[in-house]
Amino acid sequence: MQLLMYILRRLFMSAFVLLGVAFLVFVASRIVPSDPATLFAGPRPTADQIAAARELLKLDQSLWVQFTDFITSMAVGDFGISYRTRQLIWNDLASFLPATLELALFATGLALVIGIPLGVFAADWKHSWFDTSTGIGSIAAVAMPSFFLAMLLQWVFAQWLDVLPLSGRISRDISLFDPVETITGFLLIDSLLTGRFDAFWDAIKHLILPALTLAAYPTGIAMRLTRSLMIEILERKHVVAARALGLSHRRILFGHALPNAVGPALTIIGLSFAFSLTGAVLVEIIYAWPGLGRYISEAILSKDFPVIAASALVVTICYVFMNLVIDVAQAFIDPRVTVS
Amino acid sequence: MIIEVKGLSIHFGALRAVRNVSLSVEAGTIHGIIGESGCGKSITGMAFLGLLPDGARVEAEQFEYAGEDLREVADSLRGHKISLISQDPAAALNPVLSIGTQLDDVLKIHSAGGKKQRYGRAKELLAATGLPDPVKVLKSYPHELSGGMQQRVVIAQALATGADFLIADEPTTALDKTVGKQVLSVLKSLVETRGLTVLMITHDMDVIEYCCTRASVLYAGTTVEDGQTAALLNNPKHPYTRALMNALPGSVPKGQKLAGIKGHPPKPNERIAGCPFADRCPSVMPACADTPPPQHELPQHSWSCHLEVSK
Amino acid sequence: MNTAISRLGVAGSIALGVICLFLLAIIFAPYVAPFPEQGVGDPNIASRLLPPSPEHWLGTDAFGRDILSRVIYGGRVSVTIGVTVVIIGLCIGLPVGIVAGYSGGWIDETLMRITDVFLAFPALLLAVLVAAALGAGMWNCIIAISISWWPWYARMARSEVLVLRGQPYVEAAQVMGVSHPVILVRHILPAVFRPLSVQGALDFGPALLTGSALSFLGLGVRPPTADWGEMVNAGRAVFPDRWWIAVMPGLTIFIIALAFSMLGDAVRDAEKSGSHDH
Numbered sequence: 001m002q003l004l005m006y007i008l009r010r011l012f013m014s015a016f017v018l019l020g021v022a023f024l025v026f027v028a029s030r031i032v033p034s035d036p037a038t039l040f041a042g043p044r045p046t047a048d049q050i051a052a053a054r055e056l057l058k059l060d061q062s063l064w065v066q067f068t069d070f071i072t073s074m075a076v077g078d079f080g081i082s083y084r085t086r087q088l089i090w091n092d093l094a095s096f097l098p099a100t101l102e103l104a105l106f107a108t109g110l111a112l113v114i115g116i117p118l119g120v121f122a123a124d125w126k127h128s129w130f131d132t133s134t135g136i137g138s139i140a141a142v143a144m145p146s147f148f149l150a151m152l153l154q155w156v157f158a159q160w161l162d163v164l165p166l167s168g169r170i171s172r173d174i175s176l177f178d179p180v181e182t183i184t185g186f187l188l189i190d191s192l193l194t195g196r197f198d199a200f201w202d203a204i205k206h207l208i209l210p211a212l213t214l215a216a217y218p219t220g221i222a223m224r225l226t227r228s229l230m231i232e233i234l235e236r237k238h239v240v241a242a243r244a245l246g247l248s249h250r251r252i253l254f255g256h257a258l259p260n261a262v263g264p265a266l267t268i269i270g271l272s273f274a275f276s277l278t279g280a281v282l283v284e285i286i287y288a289w290p291g292l293g294r295y296i297s298e299a300i301l302s303k304d305f306p307v308i309a310a311s312a313l314v315v316t317i318c319y320v321f322m323n324l325v326i327d328v329a330q331a332f333i334d335p336r337v338t339v340s
Numbered sequence: 341m342i343i344e345v346k347g348l349s350i351h352f353g354a355l356r357a358v359r360n361v362s363l364s365v366e367a368g369t370i371h372g373i374i375g376e377s378g379c380g381k382s383i384t385g386m387a388f389l390g391l392l393p394d395g396a397r398v399e400a401e402q403f404e405y406a407g408e409d410l411r412e413v414a415d416s417l418r419g420h421k422i423s424l425i426s427q428d429p430a431a432a433l434n435p436v437l438s439i440g441t442q443l444d445d446v447l448k449i450h451s452a453g454g455k456k457q458r459y460g461r462a463k464e465l466l467a468a469t470g471l472p473d474p475v476k477v478l479k480s481y482p483h484e485l486s487g488g489m490q491q492r493v494v495i496a497q498a499l500a501t502g503a504d505f506l507i508a509d510e511p512t513t514a515l516d517k518t519v520g521k522q523v524l525s526v527l528k529s530l531v532e533t534r535g536l537t538v539l540m541i542t543h544d545m546d547v548i549e550y551c552c553t554r555a556s557v558l559y560a561g562t563t564v565e566d567g568q569t570a571a572l573l574n575n576p577k578h579p580y581t582r583a584l585m586n587a588l589p590g591s592v593p594k595g596q597k598l599a600g601i602k603g604h605p606p607k608p609n610e611r612i613a614g615c616p617f618a619d620r621c622p623s624v625m626p627a628c629a630d631t632p633p634p635q636h637e638l639p640q641h642s643w644s645c646h647l648e649v650s651k
Numbered sequence: 652m653n654t655a656i657s658r659l660g661v662a663g664s665i666a667l668g669v670i671c672l673f674l675l676a677i678i679f680a681p682y683v684a685p686f687p688e689q690g691v692g693d694p695n696i697a698s699r700l701l702p703p704s705p706e707h708w709l710g711t712d713a714f715g716r717d718i719l720s721r722v723i724y725g726g727r728v729s730v731t732i733g734v735t736v737v738i739i740g741l742c743i744g745l746p747v748g749i750v751a752g753y754s755g756g757w758i759d760e761t762l763m764r765i766t767d768v769f770l771a772f773p774a775l776l777l778a779v780l781v782a783a784a785l786g787a788g789m790w791n792c793i794i795a796i797s798i799s800w801w802p803w804y805a806r807m808a809r810s811e812v813l814v815l816r817g818q819p820y821v822e823a824a825q826v827m828g829v830s831h832p833v834i835l836v837r838h839i840l841p842a843v844f845r846p847l848s849v850q851g852a853l854d855f856g857p858a859l860l861t862g863s864a865l866s867f868l869g870l871g872v873r874p875p876t877a878d879w880g881e882m883v884n885a886g887r888a889v890f891p892d893r894w895w896i897a898v899m900p901g902l903t904i905f906i907i908a909l910a911f912s913m914l915g916d917a918v919r920d921a922e923k924s925g926s927h928d929h
Contacts, residue, residue, distance in 0.1 A: 013767075020768030024777075028784040139916070143908035145860055147867050148883055148901035155891045237431035241494070244389050244426075245446045245501050246419015255445060259436045278775035282864055286887070297868055300783050312780040316772050323771075333436065 006331050014324045019071070021316050026070045029309045030063075039083050039303060079310035084302045089310045092295060097314060098185025099169060100284070100291035104276035106188075106207055107214035111272045115219040116265060119226025124253055126231060134223060141220030146279045150213040150286040157209060164209055167288035171202050210287040214279045218272030225268050226261065233257045262333055266326045273322050277315050342367040342505060342537050343388075346402035349561070350383055352395055355608040357383045359561035359616070365554075367504075370531055370538040372548040372555030372569070374584065376605060380561035381541045385507040388422055388539065390414030405505065420450070423503035425527075427510040429490035433482040439493055440478035446500040465496040470526050488519035492526060499530070505537045512547065524551050545584055549573060554640075557581045560606045560616035567641035577636065577643040579621050615646065623647055663917025666910040673907060677726040690720030692875025700893050710895035712885065718899050725877035725900065728866075729907070732793055733859030737851045739797040740858075744804025745847060749839055751805070752812030753831070763809070769802040775861060782870040789872045796861050800854075804847060811843045849922055853915030856908040863904050879904050 029036070037053040038045060045053070054060055058069055073080070079089035118138075122131045158166040165171065170187060174180070180199045183190045188207070191200040233239065234257055242252050284293030292311050299307035343365035350358040358380040365371040373381050386392050387403075388410060403410045405417060414422070426432040434442055440462065447458040459478075466474035469492035482490055491511060498506050508527065512520030528551045530536055540552055548555045548569055555572055557565040557580060565578040576582045603620040606612055615621070618628035625646060633644045659667060676683045684690045685708075695715035703710045709718040751762040769777065782795035815821055815838070824834050865871050866880030874881070879900040886897025 016764065017767050017771045020765070021771050024768060024772075025780065028780050032784050139912050140905075140909060143856060143860070143905055143912050145863055145867075145880070145883070145901065145904045145908070147864065147880070148897070148904065151883070151887065151890055151897060151901070155894075159891060237426060237428060238434045240391060241424060241426050241432040241497075242434070242445075243391060244418060244424035244507075245497055246423070246449055247445060248449070251445065256434050256437065260434065262436070274773040275775075278773040278779075281775065281779060282867060285868075296779065300779070300868055300870060303783075305783065308780060308783045312772070312776055315776055319773050320771050 003331055007328055010324055010327050014320050018317065018320055021320070022071055022074055022313065023067070025309045025313050026067055029070075029305055030066075032303075032305050036305065039305070042083075074310075074313060079313075080306045082299070082304055082307050084299065084304040084307070089307055092307070093292070093310065093314055095185070096290065096292045096295045097318075099187075099289060100277070100280050100293055100315075101318065102186045102188060103207065103210055103214065103284070103289060103291060104273060104280055107211040107276040107279075108218065108269060108272045110211055110215040111218035111222050111276075112265075112269060114215070115222025115272075116226050116268070119223040120230055120253070120258065120261075122223065122227045123230030123234065131227075135227075138220035138223040141216045142224075144216055146213055146217065147282045147286060149216055150210070150283050153209050153213055154286065165206050167286070169203065169206050169290055170199065171206075174199050174202055210283050210289055213283050213287075214276045215272075217279065218268075218275050221271060221275075222265075222268045226265065229261050229264055230257060233260045236260075263330050266330050266333075270323050270326050274319055277319060341365065342406055343371075343539070344402050344404045346400065348384065348387070348398070348400040348403055350380070350387060350392065351397045351399070352393070352608075357396075357561060357608050358387070359612070360563065361556075361558065361561065362563050363556045363566060365537055365539060367537050368531065368535050369553040370528065370540050370551050372540045372542060372552035373558055374542055374545065374548055374555055375558035376543060378605060379558045381543075381558055382427075382509055383561075384558070385424075385509050385539060385541050388414065388505075388507055389418050389424055391418070391424075419446075419501050419503070421503050422505045422507065423498040423501045425491070425494050425498050425506055425508040425511045428514045429487060429494045430482065430514065432494050433490055435482055437481075438478070439480055439482065439485075443478070443493070443497055443500060446497050450500060450502045462496075462500070465499050466493070468499065468530065469493075469496045470522070471496075486519075487515045488523060491515060491523050495523075495526065495530070499534075504535065505539070507539050507541070509541045510543070511540075512542075512544075520547075521550070527551065545573075557584065560612065561608070562616050564617065564645070565643035567638075567643075571638075571641040575641075577641070577647075578617075578645050579623055579647065580617050581643075583622075615644075658921040659914075659917040660920070662913050663921075666913035666917065669906065669910040670914060673726065673910075674730070676723050677730060680723050680727060684717075684720035684723045686717040686720045687724075689716040690724035690877060692716075692877070694875075700889070700896075702893075703895055709899040710893075712882070712896050713889070718882075718895065721877040721882060722879070722900055722903050725879045725882060726903070726907070728789055728872050728876065728878050729859050729862055729904070732789065732796065732862035733855045733911075735793050736796045736800055736858040736862070737854050739793065740800035740804050740854075741847060741851055743797070743801035744806075745808050745840075745843065747801070748805040748808025749812050749835060749843060752809035753816060753835060753839060759809075762805070766802040766805045769799065770806070772799065774799040775864060778861060778865060779868065779870065782865050787870050787873055789876075792862060792865050792871055795865065795870070796858060799861075800858065804850070807850060808843050808847055811846060812839055815839055815842050845922075849915075849919055852918055853912070856911030856915065859911065860904065860908050 035050075036057060037050050037059055040053040040057060041049040058066055061069075077090050079093065081087065082089055082092065085092070118134050122134045125131055154166060157164045170180075180187060180191045180196050181194050183193055187203045188200060191197070191203060239252060239257055242256050247256070280289070280291055280293035281296050282293070283289070284291045285297050288294070292315060296308055296311045299305075299311070341364045343363070345364065346362045348358060348361040349356065361380065361384055363371065363373070373384065375381050383392065387398055388405070390410070392398070398411055400411070405413070405422065410417075433439070443462045443465070444458055447461055451458060451461055453461075462478060463474040466477055471477050471489060471492050477485065477489065477493065485493065511527070512523055515523060524547065527538060531538055540547065542548065552569050554568055555566070556563050557572070557578060559580050565572065565576070565581045572581065573585070576585055606616055606619070614630045615628040615633045618624055621628065627646045631646070633646045635644045636642060680690060681687045686695075689695055693716070695711070697715060698707070698711050699713060699715040701707055701711040707717050707719065709722065711717055712721065747762055747766065751759040772780075777799040778795045781798050782792055785791035785795060821834060821838050824838060862871065863880035866878040867884045869881070869884070871878040871881055882900035883897045883904075886893070886900070890897045
């Protein structure tokens with residue numbers, strides 16, 4: 001009951017936050033220095049075209065009408081038309097979003113799988129050579145600009161060692177001559193669902209470098225947070241008590257201390273996911289990954305603002321949703337959360 | 341005597357947390373250690389468990405459990421022969437694991453038998469601490485239990501280790517008075533029925549009076565008086581013990597000054613030439629400042645003070 | 652001063668040294684840079700795409716400009732962005748957080764829900780959105796990043812204030828009838844400022860990184876002014892054959908961000924051990 005109330009409250013708050021997010025995106029879309037109508041009307045527009053565009057975009061209406069209109073159309077997935085491609089933005093998003101989510105989720109997973117265990121061991125062997133070297137590694141990972149790391153990794157693994165593909169999401173042989181049927185839009189899942197193990201393996205190979213690039217920063221963060229968290233937990237009284245009860249060190253570390261870290265570690269998932277989503281904007285350009293990030297960056301260059309706004313909104317919705325899931329998961333794991 | 345301690349001192353570099361503690365505990369009894377906070381009670385307790393913070397140096401003429409030197413065997417006895425009931429049960433239980441898991445974790449190490457048998461044993465142990473509904477408690481999480489119930493669970497855990505010597509570090513401080521009494525009576529009956537030995541660390545004379553056969557009074561890391569509870573209560577010899585008695589009724593709340601006595605106990609980094617209590621003693625005399633007080637022995641009662649000599 | 656440096660430790664001191672050298676270099680750029688006019692943007696077609704050599708330590712770019720000079724001048728932009736973003740972030744976040752934490756009630760509720768909305772965006776994405784709306788340029792870039800930066804400080808300041816509000820000396824001041832603005836300025840602000848300024852110092856690196864990311868996307872300063880992210884992007888087309896064009900500015904971003912993080916860590920550790928001492 002308590003849990004249900006908690007979930008409902010979080011749902012309500014998320015809805016409120018999304019409304020605020022939509023409002024901010026709307027405001028941003030109205031401060032564009034160039035006139036939206038002029039941009040919409042295309043290159044070298046006539047006065048009539050601009051006027052028509054103004055009417056179509058309802059720019060002559062009051063701001064309030066414009067905003068409610070914006071909200072209602074966003075709510076039904078009507079993101080308008082791209083200035084550049086003249087395509088429905090919805091269609092573009094539908095094909096690009098899964099690619100980005102696949103990349104971001106994979107990177108998040110990678111960051112957790114690497115970062116959390118390293119953090120645990122660093123805390124356990126505090127001030128050892130292991131702690132020092134992972135500490136340096138984590139600072140370096142956090143200070144590395146992802147777009148630069150992407151180039152270096154590409155150079156080492158694709159060009160120099162030639163063990164992984166340079167860019168793209170899947171080999172041309174597969175995408176052109178023998179494409180995987182789209183079911184979920186997630187290539188890894190679709191290829192498995194259709195039994196295309198060649199495509200699955202190919203997709204994995206394409207995924208490794210961009211995912212590693214994206215994972216670097218969250219891995220460093222996850223490692224540092226886990227380490228300081230575990231150091232704090234290992235000093236708690238119940239850990240001392242567990243030692244007084246004769247529990248083994250391993251059991252204390254993984255059975256008693258780590259479960260206490262799971263709640264806060266979920267926050268790390270949120271942070272990692274947020275970074276992976278936005279880092280995708282930079283990394284997808286370099287790896288020619290057909291996702292939202294590349295879509296946004298192309299839109300930036302051509303001042304295609306509806307695309308930027310819609311993408312930002314969609315990515316943020318994913319992020320808010322992820323946070324909601326994390327909060328609920330946290331409540332399940334640590335029942336104390338629902339009380340406060 | 342299950343515990344024999346003579347001249348125990350514990351140093352952290354230049355800090356002397358414990359200067360000179362001596363006590364002996366008879367098996368099957370509750371032995372109290374009383375003193376203000378910062379007098380080295382808890383550190384002494386942790387020394388029995390081999391759980392002192394890094395950098396601690398333990399020295400003693402004698403520091404034995406059942407004839408074995410604790411400096412060598414504390415690590416292997418911890419959780420098998422010696423266990424802990426800590427001050428704050430809410431902090432001593434892992435907040436994210438159910439009571440069942442936590443109790444089972446301990447039983448896994450210490451008792452033979454499969455999951456079913458351990459479950460049965462867990463219920464038995466909880467019942468032994470006077471918890472009315474063990475099955476429900478096993479399913480709960482610590483925050484769902486009251487302080488008194490939490491402390492009973494902690495006691496059950498200590499029992500689960502099979503230890504026969506328990507360090508109870510202010511087990512009732514975090515609880516209210518009545519609940520504290522109930523927990524003490526549980527401990528008392530366990531001592532009687534199971535032949536346990538308990539070292540009861542407290543700052544509360546009431547606790548000593550209620551459940552301890554014998555007690556040691558600690559001041560500034562030094563045993564200043566030691567004896568049968570009745571002897572201590574009816575005929576306190578050391579002025580510090582008397583001051584503690586005067587603090588009755590009620591007790592000395594943690595960190596608060598002792599009623600009727602000015603000043604603070606000496607800090608762990610201070611050197612003490614004479615009597616540690618000299619600065620605050622109402623009956624101080626010149627010898628107290630520079631000469632260590634002599635030890636007085638009666639049957640079942642001993643203290644170290646200059647006072648009796650001059651009288 | 653001596654003890655301050657010794658408390659930073661080896662890593663912190665090296666980081667501080669690197670940062671000081673670097674700051675000196677960008678302040679005195681016209682005298683330090685070997686080709687100041689190229690650093691500002693003048694092309695020099697005669698020496699295009701030269702690899703590193705004694706004359707051009709870090710090589711030259713597609714316009715024949717000396718990359719060392721460009722990196723030094725680009726540093727001016729990057730550091731200005733990093734520092735200004737943190738300062739603006741503190742200037743907005745600190746008052747919002749303090750007022751929210753101190754007043755409580757509906758004011759707190761309103762301010763924090765607004766903060767939540769800003770925090771709901773992944774940070775870089777919000778910056779991209781705003782920068783794209785405002786158009787390229789250093790100040791637009793600073794505004795864009797600051798908008799995604801302040802909510803963190805607001806949240807931090809608020810939680811600090813919540814702790815402080817229960818402190819006996821604050822309660823005593825309230826009981827004695829000291830006015831709220833005076834309590835805020837005398838008691839709350841100084842106590843909140845300290846931990847937040849440490850956090851701010853820790854954030855120079857990330858702010859600078861975010862700036863370079865926007866610049867990489869073409870949302871930074873307008874050419875021909877040098878900007879690290881844009882320089883890496885420009886070098887991408889000829890990477891890895893003419894590797895120095897992208898690698899030199901890329902490495903610079905990495906080293907400076909690393910130095911700022913290491914210094915920030917050292918300051919935080921010193922702060923921690925300092926508060927233990929007293």
